[in-house]
Amino acid sequence: MGYIKSYQHIFFDLDHTLWDYERNSTEVLEELVKKHRLTDRGIPSALEFSQTFEKVNQVLWSDFNKNKISRSAIRDQRFLKILANYQIEDNVLCNKLSDEYLMQCPTKPHVLPYTFEMLDYLKEKYHLHIITNGFDDVQYLKLDKSRLKPYFKTVVTSDSAGYKKPMASIFKFAIDKAEARKEESIMIGDNLQTDMLGARNFGMDHIYYNPSKLRHQASVTHEISCLSDLQHIL
Ligand SMILES: [Mg+2]
Incomplete structure (x- = not known):
């Protein structure tokens, strides 16, 4: 095991990671x-x-x-x-x-299992943010109707950033907006390409949310199959 980083900021993907x-x-x-x-x-x-x-x-x-x-x-x-x-x-x-x-x-308001339990747990220790490839109108409506919005200090959509994951530019845009540093930040998402490879290439730690336990060859910082596993990592 490496040393434990002291994360301050957690960046979540939205679709298929929190919003069901x-x-x-x-x-x-x-x-x-x-x-x-x-x-x-x-x-x-x-x-x-x-x-x-x-x-x-x-x-x-x-x-x-x-x-x-x-x-x-x-x-x-x-x-x-x-x-x-x-x-x-x-x-x-x-x-x-x-x-x-x-x-x-x-x-539609449904979120994935343990979303609120984990956000309630994490919000006490970290600043929470969203980075999503999506459209402002749609993604803000989802955040609102699912009652997720109050948990997040900043929300970045590819629409507002002008870049999409996996481009490093959207991660840079997001940490600047969050007033964070990448060394104290971690990305959580369900997509190996956009979320994981994107964060990795940018130089940010990342947690692969893999609820169907798909087999893969990617190298990720951590991997979970249930959001409740986050309490063992963060
Ligand atoms: Mg996703």
């Missing part, structure tokens, strides 16, 4: 399947629909994180690609689903 993207998104998709009677259109079930959404969404976000596509491309293409999976060509329906999804999803 999958659960919140699935809830909205279930509502949309019901409202628009999508099972009558050849979509087998809400669960199936939401699995297709996850697959399509992950590819689009990965392209967005690599600067290959824009914010509007995610929004324009997401439901087109999802419906194409079911041979549905219906632009009116597509636009409705896209608009309603965007409107509803950030209002």
